[in-house]
Amino acid sequence: MTVTFPQKGLPWLLLLPQLLITAIFFLWPAEQALEQAFYQEDAFGLSREFIGLENFADLFSNPLYYQSILTTLVFSFSVAIVGMSVALLLAVMADRVIRGKLAYQTLLIWPYAVAPALAGVLWWILFDPSMGPIALWLKSAGVDWNHYLDGSQAMILVVIASTWKQISYNFLFFLAGLQAVPRSLIEAAAIDGASPFKRFWTIVFPLLSPTTFFLLVVNLVYAFFETFGVIDATTKGGPGQSTTTLVYKVFDDGFVGLDLGGSAAQSVVLMGIVGLMTVIQFRFIERKVQYS
Amino acid sequence: MHNLKLASVVVGLAMASSGFAATQIEWWHAMGGANGEKVDEMAKAFNDSQSDYEVKPVYKGNYTETMTSAIAAFRAKQQPAIVQVFEVGTASMMAAKGAIYPVYQLMKDSGQPFDESVYLSAVTGYYSNSEGQMLSMPFNSSTPVLYYNKDLFKKAGIDQAPKTWQEVESVAKKLQASGVTCGFTTAWQSWVQLENLSARHNVPFATLENGFAGVKTELTFNGPLQVAHIEKMGEWQKNGIFSYSGRTNDGAAKFYSQECAMFTESSAGYAGIKRNATFDFGVSELPYWEGKVQQPSNTIIGGASLWVLQGHSKEEYKGVASFLSYLSKASVQADWHQFSGYLPITKAAYDLTKEQGFYAANPGTETGVMQMTTGTPTANTKGLRLGNFVQIRGIIDEALESVWSGDVDAQTALNTAVERGNAQLRRFEKAND
Numbered sequence: 001m002t003v004t005f006p007q008k009g010l011p012w013l014l015l016l017p018q019l020l021i022t023a024i025f026f027l028w029p030a031e032q033a034l035e036q037a038f039y040q041e042d043a044f045g046l047s048r049e050f051i052g053l054e055n056f057a058d059l060f061s062n063p064l065y066y067q068s069i070l071t072t073l074v075f076s077f078s079v080a081i082v083g084m085s086v087a088l089l090l091a092v093m094a095d096r097v098i099r100g101k102l103a104y105q106t107l108l109i110w111p112y113a114v115a116p117a118l119a120g121v122l123w124w125i126l127f128d129p130s131m132g133p134i135a136l137w138l139k140s141a142g143v144d145w146n147h148y149l150d151g152s153q154a155m156i157l158v159v160i161a162s163t164w165k166q167i168s169y170n171f172l173f174f175l176a177g178l179q180a181v182p183r184s185l186i187e188a189a190a191i192d193g194a195s196p197f198k199r200f201w202t203i204v205f206p207l208l209s210p211t212t213f214f215l216l217v218v219n220l221v222y223a224f225f226e227t228f229g230v231i232d233a234t235t236k237g238g239p240g241q242s243t244t245t246l247v248y249k250v251f252d253d254g255f256v257g258l259d260l261g262g263s264a265a266q267s268v269v270l271m272g273i274v275g276l277m278t279v280i281q282f283r284f285i286e287r288k289v290q291y292s
Numbered sequence: 293m294h295n296l297k298l299a300s301v302v303v304g305l306a307m308a309s310s311g312f313a314a315t316q317i318e319w320w321h322a323m324g325g326a327n328g329e330k331v332d333e334m335a336k337a338f339n340d341s342q343s344d345y346e347v348k349p350v351y352k353g354n355y356t357e358t359m360t361s362a363i364a365a366f367r368a369k370q371q372p373a374i375v376q377v378f379e380v381g382t383a384s385m386m387a388a389k390g391a392i393y394p395v396y397q398l399m400k401d402s403g404q405p406f407d408e409s410v411y412l413s414a415v416t417g418y419y420s421n422s423e424g425q426m427l428s429m430p431f432n433s434s435t436p437v438l439y440y441n442k443d444l445f446k447k448a449g450i451d452q453a454p455k456t457w458q459e460v461e462s463v464a465k466k467l468q469a470s471g472v473t474c475g476f477t478t479a480w481q482s483w484v485q486l487e488n489l490s491a492r493h494n495v496p497f498a499t500l501e502n503g504f505a506g507v508k509t510e511l512t513f514n515g516p517l518q519v520a521h522i523e524k525m526g527e528w529q530k531n532g533i534f535s536y537s538g539r540t541n542d543g544a545a546k547f548y549s550q551e552c553a554m555f556t557e558s559s560a561g562y563a564g565i566k567r568n569a570t571f572d573f574g575v576s577e578l579p580y581w582e583g584k585v586q587q588p589s590n591t592i593i594g595g596a597s598l599w600v601l602q603g604h605s606k607e608e609y610k611g612v613a614s615f616l617s618y619l620s621k622a623s624v625q626a627d628w629h630q631f632s633g634y635l636p637i638t639k640a641a642y643d644l645t646k647e648q649g650f651y652a653a654n655p656g657t658e659t660g661v662m663q664m665t666t667g668t669p670t671a672n673t674k675g676l677r678l679g680n681f682v683q684i685r686g687i688i689d690e691a692l693e694s695v696w697s698g699d700v701d702a703q704t705a706l707n708t709a710v711e712r713g714n715a716q717l718r719r720f721e722k723a724n725d
Contacts, residue, residue: 044388045367130545148538149697239693257683
């Protein structure tokens with residue numbers, strides 16, 4: 001049975017606020033970026049020249065750009081996987097806590113309120129090769145920590161700094177998902193002699209798959225788009241280009257370097273990549289998701 | 293009757309206030325913390341000194357944020373009259389001919405007495421065109437110097453700061469023998485170890501007078517001097533004479549913790565070092581390579597200058613001109629110089645500071661000024677005028693890091709950086725020609 005409105009105008013009227021917001025805050029800027037990508041313009045907008053695909057040609061003839069795509073993939077999947085695994089572990093444990101449950105859960109959500117740039121500075125201090133407590137501890141354990149020179153260590157640092165606050169967000173969703181798993185199923189499995197480990201992997205984890213899938217999409221989008229502040233505060237894309245992700249490059253070339261055309265072309269490419277990724281996720285991964 | 297009286301009073305008040313209303317001048321700046329409070333104080337002092345104009349300083353975040361917001365505001369026709377722009381943004385500002393009001397022109401049009409010869413040419417040169425006319429007003433300028441830990445020097449039996457890079461090497465070895473982990477570290481590696489290295493040895497960093505003579509400039513920092521220096525530093529990184537500590541001035545931590553005994557950093561870092569150093573420290577001029585230059589040239593500046601933007605009324609510009617004159621006054625300059633550690637921009641301010649006994653009471657604060665004023669600036673030491681300079685500095689950072697980590701040799705790294713940097717210059721040329 002479908003509900004129908006008596007006249008055609010009302011549904012549009014009700015949709016209007018949402019449509020307006022989408023148009024003004026999403027479609028218009030996206031269109032502007034797309035247009036800008038075909039122009040070369042000085043910072044003040046005093047002269048503007050249509051140059052066709054030249055901005056894109058510059059990008060794709062640059063081997064470092066492909067390197068940056070690879071860096072982004074490594075970074076984004078690390079952030080998503082580490083963030084989700086840790087959050088799931090914490091959620092499973094928090095789900096079992098009986099006393100002080102609320103306090104425990106609230107404390108785990110706190111980091112989400114910290115601004116990305118601030119989170120970056122925090123981890124940057126902790127890992128500073130000469131003064132950071134974690135770096136000093138690593139040194140005493142025999143690890144020569146110097147992310148100023150070691151690209152892999154720099155990558156580990158930005159992944160940790162970007163993941164940290166995202167763990168809270170993931171935790172919240174996993175916890176809600178866990179609480180929705182029917183107790184009767186778990187009890188039945190327990191009576192049949194399934195170990196806690198087996199119960200988790202054969203019952204709880206599959207039932208969590210809609211949450212996991214949702215979080216995967218959200219975390220990848222976060223890592224792709226929102227992490228330039230953290231990278232700017234910790235490594236500034238270095239050493240070399242080892243932590244220069246696509247979105248950091250957009251930020252650095254556009255906002256810091258004032259090369260608007262080049263930066264816009266990069267945003268368009270980034271939009272394309274994320275669009276493609278979302279399509280892949282929904283076409284192929286979502287099929288494996290079980291919505292009860 | 294009563295009402296009428298009241299009304300006339302109100303009208304009278306309104307007229308009075310409109311008659312006295314000072315012309316407002318907005319000044320966007322990037323000075324946070326103590327320097328930001330000083331900026332407010334300077335504006336207030338100017339406002340109190342006359343009644344025609346009121347300068348309103350607005351803090352807009354760091355240098356990048358301030359410049360980007362001013363540009364965005366210009367595009368929306370909401371620009372401030374004065375904006376503080378960092379030195380690497382100079383070429384972008386200069387190229388925007390329709391957006392800026394050159395300071396020498398402004399002074400002439402407003403009838404402000406303005407004599408360019410009273411300014412320190414090593415400071416104003418960076419912001420002047422090839423005819424020597426000042427396009428913007430230097431506000432906070434600094435230059436790199438060498439800070440050294442006197443306590444560690446004494447322990448190692450060294451009684452003098454190294455003057456040359458050869459001496460830096462031998463001093464560092466002595467320090468290491470006495471138990472110090474690292475000889476020296478540096479802040480702002482591109483600015484100190486390449487840009488200023490070139491100036492100090494009177495070697496070009498880029499063609500066409502380092503970009504002063506036109507946007508067709510090409511980078512030349514892959515010459516023998518620069519390659520030899522970077523190669524040596526790569527070697528020093530391996531044996532601990534040099535220790536890399538990041539792209540900005542994070543190396544201060546290594547100097548404070550006495551891990552490194554020497555630190556090449558901006559002269560404006562003095563106040564921070566004085567506050568944080570738990571040991572006796574000295575300031576000395578930036579080293580040079582003995583045998584590569586007879587007499588080391590002046591270094592070049594970093595920091596920021598004040599640009600005047602187009603699109604305001606004549607009345608406002610008169611106010612801007614009188615404010616810029618006020619800022620150039622010896623007493624104002626000397627106060628700012630002594631408070632912040634930035635260089636004075638006029639000879640009078642320098643002389644006044646000396647007269648007041650500031651340098652004698654704060655040894656080391658004069659080093660930057662002395663180093664800046666050695667000889668007359670040449671085409672290689674006036675400064676750098678490069679488009680997309682922010683990106684070029686990023687490219688240089690990447691190249692240097694690949695040398696420090698031992699992945700690439702100095703010549704290859706600098707060649708790549710020059711090539712990539714030139715591509716940025718061509719992009720800028722195309723967008724601004």
